[in-house]
Amino acid sequence: MTATPILQLRGIDKSFGAVQVLHDVSLDVHPGEVTALVGDNGAGKSTLVKCIGGIHAIDGGEYWFEGEQVEVHGPREAAALGVEIVYQDLALCDNLDIVQNMFLGREKRRGLVLDNTTMEELATRTLEGLSVRTVKSIRQQVSSLSGGQRQTVAIAKAVLWNSKVVVLDEPTAALGVAQTAQVLELVRRLADNGLAVVLISHNMNDVFAVSDRIAALYLGRMAAQVSTSDVTHSQVVELITSGRSGDLGLAHSNGVTA
């Protein structure tokens, strides 16, 4: 079932001033799979994701996309590759409706006039493609949506642009039980539709519910990247808290050994 990785990071280093935050980090991300990126507070997850999204320039290491080594000099270049990141704050505008949010800054125009018909069609098709039925009207203001619906809109916005890799930063962090289940179903569906999904999460139940692989960062190093079916909750907790797991045969590790 393992496809060739669409995104490969090799030996990534990243420092802020004198502080090195990422050390020799490698990561493989596969289409059709959810890769959970786990790690304790300050382990470097957000920094790694910002390197993937072109917000931070990498100091050293290689970024490979679809089998070619690339340089990503900003979010626009990442988006041009097909890499979209949904940050925790979602960056949605409350006073705009769903369609306006999905096309914010990338509006479709016919001449000088906004092409609302096309944008509505594309928004509807995208939401239907993700089997999203929880949103009543695409002309609803985002301020009137629940936390789960807002997350859904942010995810739909990310996949609207023929994206190939979608990174989700703690998409269920602020949600209740039912909404968490809905968002996790959506995360799974993204991968089942062929996208490569990277899911940052602190929640082991979420990680085990939807991920195919787990990449564990510990103090800025990739402690292990393993198949979810090969590990237990407690082994992953051990990787997060100590960077090692004594009884785990680490097939793909770098920096820290079992």
Ligand SMILES: Nc1ncnc2c1ncn2[C@@H]1O[C@H](COP(=O)(O)OP(=O)(O)OP(=O)(O)O)[C@@H](O)[C@H]1O
């Ligand atoms: N712009 C920055 N300047 C200086 N240090 C930074 C910067 N961004 C992150 N760091 C440091 O890098 C380390 C890793 O932070 P990062 O936010 O990547 O961790 P994280 O795993 O996402 O943590 P959390 O789960 O708490 O969000 C932390 O020690 C943090 O203080």
